[in-house]
Amino acid sequence: MATATTTRGSLGNLPAEVTSFVGRRHEVTGVRRMLSNSRLVTLTGPGGVGKTRLAQRVGAELRRSFPDGVWFVGLAELHDPGLVAVTIGETLGIREDEVSPDARGLAAFLADQQALLILDNCEHLVDACAELAETLLRACPDLRLLVTSRQALRLDSEANLPVRPLSVPGPAAACTAADLHKYESASLLVERASAVCPDFKVTDANCATIVRLCQALEGMPLAIELAVARLRVLSLDQILDRLTDRYRLLTDGARNAPPRQQTLRALIDWSWDLCSDAERVLWSRVSVFSGGFELDAAEAVCADDKLPADTILDLIASLVDKSVLIRAGNGVARYHMLDVTREYGALKLLAAREQEVVAGRHCRWFADLAAHADRNWVSPQQVAVMRRLRHERANLRAALEYAITAGPPETALQFAADLQNHWFIRGFLSEGRHWLDRALAMDGPPHWTRVKALRVAAWIAGIQGDDRAGALLAEAAALAETLPPSPERAYLPLIQGIFLMWPGEHAEALPKLEQALAAFRAMNNRNGEMWTLIVLGLSRGLAERPSSGYPDLNTARDLGAASGEAWWQSFALWALSVLRWREGDHAAATAAAKESLVIRKVVEDEQFTVGLAMESLAWIAGSERRDQRSAELLGASKRMWQGMHTSLAPFRTLQDWHDEVVAEVRSRLGATAFSAAIRRGSGMSAADAVAAALERKPATPAPGQPADPSADHGLTRREREVAALIAEGLTNREIAARLVVAQRTAEGHVENILSKLGFTSRTQVAGWLANQRPAPRD
Numbered sequence: 119m120a121t122a123t124t125t126r127g128s129l130g131n132l133p134a135e136v137t138s139f140v141g142r143r144h145e146v147t148g149v150r151r152m153l154s155n156s157r158l159v160t161l162t163g164p165g166g167v168g169k170t171r172l173a174q175r176v177g178a179e180l181r182r183s184f185p186d187g188v189w190f191v192g193l194a195e196l197h198d199p200g201l202v203a204v205t206i207g208e209t210l211g212i213r214e215d216e217v218s219p220d221a222r223g224l225a226a227f228l229a230d231q232q233a234l235l236i237l238d239n240c241e242h243l244v245d246a247c248a249e250l251a252e253t254l255l256r257a258c259p260d261l262r263l264l265v266t267s268r269q270a271l272r273l274d275s276e277a278n279l280p281v282r283p284l285s286v287p288g289p290a291a292a293c294t295a296a297d298l299h300k301y302e303s304a305s306l307l308v309e310r311a312s313a314v315c316p317d318f319k320v321t322d323a324n325c326a327t328i329v330r331l332c333q334a335l336e337g338m339p340l341a342i343e344l345a346v347a348r349l350r351v352l353s354l355d356q357i358l359d360r361l362t363d364r365y366r367l368l369t370d371g372a373r374n375a376p377p378r379q380q381t382l383r384a385l386i387d388w389s390w391d392l393c394s395d396a397e398r399v400l401w402s403r404v405s406v407f408s409g410g411f412e413l414d415a416a417e418a419v420c421a422d423d424k425l426p427a428d429t430i431l432d433l434i435a436s437l438v439d440k441s442v443l444i445r446a447g448n449g450v451a452r453y454h455m456l457d458v459t460r461e462y463g464a465l466k467l468l469a470a471r472e473q474e475v476v477a478g479r480h481c482r483w484f485a486d487l488a489a490h491a492d493r494n495w496v497s498p499q500q501v502a503v504m505r506r507l508r509h510e511r512a513n514l515r516a517a518l519e520y521a522i523t524a525g526p527p528e529t530a531l532q533f534a535a536d537l538q539n540h541w542f543i544r545g546f547l548s549e550g551r552h553w554l555d556r557a558l559a560m561d562g563p564p565h566w567t568r569v570k571a572l573r574v575a576a577w578i579a580g581i582q583g584d585d586r587a588g589a590l591l592a593e594a595a596a597l598a599e600t601l602p603p604s605p606e607r608a609y610l611p612l613i614q615g616i617f618l619m620w621p622g623e624h625a626e627a628l629p630k631l632e633q634a635l636a637a638f639r640a641m642n643n644r645n646g647e648m649w650t651l652i653v654l655g656l657s658r659g660l661a662e663r664p665s666s667g668y669p670d671l672n673t674a675r676d677l678g679a680a681s682g683e684a685w686w687q688s689f690a691l692w693a694l695s696v697l698r699w700r701e702g703d704h705a706a707a708t709a710a711a712k713e714s715l716v717i718r719k720v721v722e723d724e725q726f727t728v729g730l731a732m733e734s735l736a737w738i739a740g741s742e743r744r745d746q747r748s749a750e751l752l753g754a755s756k757r758m759w760q761g762m763h764t765s766l767a768p769f770r771t772l773q774d775w776h777d778e779v780v781a782e783v784r785s786r787l788g789a790t791a792f793s794a795a796i797r798r799g800s801g802m803s804a805a806d807a808v809a810a811a812l813e814r815k816p817a818t819p820a821p822g823q824p825a826d827p828s829a830d831h832g833l834t835r836r837e838r839e840v841a842a843l844i845a846e847g848l849t850n851r852e853i854a855a856r857l858v859v860a861q862r863t864a865e866g867h868v869e870n871i872l873s874k875l876g877f878t879s880r881t882q883v884a885g886w887l888a889n890q891r892p893a894p895r896d
Contacts, residue, residue, distance in 0.1 A: 129187035132177050139175050141284050141302030149176045153262050156277035157255055160265040163281035165458045166340025169266035173236050182869055185880050186231035194239035194457055195409045195512040199246035204548045219548040221250050225257035232260040241268040283337030287329045295325045303337040310346040327354045334361050341385050347441035386462045399425050400433045401442055405463030406480045409512025410454040419479045477520050484517035488536040495539050496645045498682030507540045518553050527562030531571040538574045547578050566604045569594045573609055583768050608637035612650050620769045624661030648674045648686040656693045664697035688718035688727040695734045704738050711735045712812050729758030735811050740779040748783045749792050753799020754807035797884045840867040845884040
């Protein structure tokens with residue numbers, strides 16, 4: 119089974135460290151040792167103690183021990199247990215036409231892989247995570263799980279490491295400035311203080327204050343971070359005075375709560391006390407957002423008579439200054455809150471009895487955003503609305519959950535269906551089905567919103583090759599017959615025609631598509647018109663001579679250009695490239711496919727038409743016997759389908775052509791060279807894959823790629839032998855069996871090879887070795 123890769127082409131997806139990692143040397147060593155003996159390790163501890171950073175550091179240090187990747191899955195913003203498996207599957211980039219998006223599907227995908235899966239912030243989903251972990255561990259012998267949670271999963275196979283606060287100088291310790299580095303909490307405080315105030319220095323004069331601060335904060339990393347942020351406006355002595363005064367007043371908390379938790383709560387209480395009444399109201403209200411927010415959303419969701427909209431900007435600025443909010447984004451500013459700060463605000467919102475009102479406004483605003491994106495899909499705003507939806511994914515989830523639990527059904531149905539392009543273009547197909555299925559399960563009166571939800575669910579199911587697609591579409595059509603006329607009706611014959619075209623039933627598909635086209639034109643629906651023209655042109659070209667589809671495709675392309683949109687233009691050009699290839703006009707086919715790639719660049723992170731264009735160019739290259747190029751582009755397109763969680767399989771004609779090209783190119787190159795070329799293509803970053811398809815210089819060199827591909831970089835004979843086995847796609851265990859050595863010996867050889875070549879992945883080794891060999895003649 120193929121190894122999952124990120125869209126950047128590397129194995130795994132560990133986020134880069136944006137601040138230095140301080141201390142935890144013994145914990146890192148301990149977790150590594152525990153993972154060597156146990157396949158499930160859980161890091162437990164209170165919020166803010168540093169569990170996530172510790173897990174990420176361990177993952178980074180163990181990256182080379184897991185040839186199939188170290189994968190970080192953040193679950194803090196996920197609140198629906200039913201989406202845990204879907205979220206992990208999306209992170210892994212698995213293809214849903216091959217793997218079902220549930221625990222058993224994940225287990226099948228990971229069954230033969232050596233990977234480390236980090237599940238972060240599981241405490242609010244502990245039952246779902248425990249059930250999934252048990253399923254994966256039983257089915258995947260080489261999988262390791264590293265979990266962070268405020269409570270253990272309580273599985274028999276689980277090893278648990280309580281994460282303690284950073285080391286703190288003892289009460290009686292005689293600590294000088296030269297001694298501070300011995301204590302992790304002091305090292306963290308000094309390093310972060312230097313970042314806030316570049317001229318900050320440890321002196322004999324401030325050493326005692328630093329020690330007392332570390333003691334007062336009890337080594338909690340988050341508490342230290344929050345306190346040091348005050349250095350922008352307070353001195354160390356002022357911070358210490360305010361902290362100790364505040365703690366002495368902390369007498370009404372839970373007596374059995376650990377002191378460090380009382381301390382962190384006290385620190386946030388202090389931040390709350392420093393805020394004005396209006397700032398506190400905004401702090402509590404913005405806690406309804408999930409995954410951050412932008413100014414316009416805050417103004418719509420948080421403003422009312424008590425908090426006028428024209429005051430929100432200044433209040434946000436004040437909360438940023440007080441480190442309650444964190445500003446991010448180089449373009450439009452987004453604001454985030456630490457989880458513990460957000461939870462605190464949520465409790466205040468609940469205490470003020472405003473939670474239901476603010477959550478309702480949050481739901482309505484994001485439902486309106488989805489409707490706006492759907493209405494403006496065919497417009498110059500296309501890029502902007504898609505980017506906004508991508509940034510608001512966590513908020514969309516929270517708002518959809520509220521819509522489904524609070525109703526009415528029409529709101530939930532409309533909301534989930536209006537996100538049709540978000541589900542499709544971004545590859546969130548199973549998540550789209552999840553929300554649509556839940557909305558469709560709600561009781562409600564017959565309405566066109568239900569028809570739309572049914573046909574969007576049918577469309578996604580069809581793309582995934584789900585047999586239920588036909589039944590969903592039939593239900594939509596039956597319901598439509600009982601309702602008064604609506605523009606939505608025209609989409610039904612369009613989807614029916616597509617479902618007939620995919621298996622090659624063009625004679626039956628064409629009347630349906632022509633009916634849809636006439637209806638869309640009558641109501642001046644550009645989205646439906648362009649979609650139908652592309653499908654109609656492709657179907658005509660497949661049913662008759664390829665050139666018979668050119669007029670429809672050219673019309674769709676021109677309409678897209680006139681509308682200022684990019685996606686339908688790109689799709690039409692891809693279809694045109696396929697028909698020109700079938701006509702034997704390779705030059706025109708290549709030009710159309712390349713133009714499709716150039717146009718789609720404005721639609722950020724879009725992969726569907728990229729994968730199609732890669733396929734088209736691979737087929738053209740195969741027909742021209744440019745077999746190395748063909749195989750590499752097939753590898754690149756394969757990665758795109760993995761990113762989209764789909765494949766060509768539902769469109770039988772395209773899948774057949776793909777299989778034919780694969781067979782022809784493999785037979786001419788030979789199995790080994792073909793597999794190596796596929797790996798090179800699938801290992802490219804998205805930017806480099808597009809550059810290769812356009813036959814331009816790669817956008818960036820592969821990470822760690824040696825300048826001289828012909829140099830051996832000091833590899834021994836045995837290491838070159840191991841490199842050849844890596845290029846064949848063998849795991850460490852398989853390499854050990856082939857060479858009749860211990861697996862640890864094989865792992866050592868792989869580590870040495872990566873180190874000597876300056877590489878970070880096995881794919882790079884395969885590409886380097888291929889570049890040393892003369893290319894087979896086409």
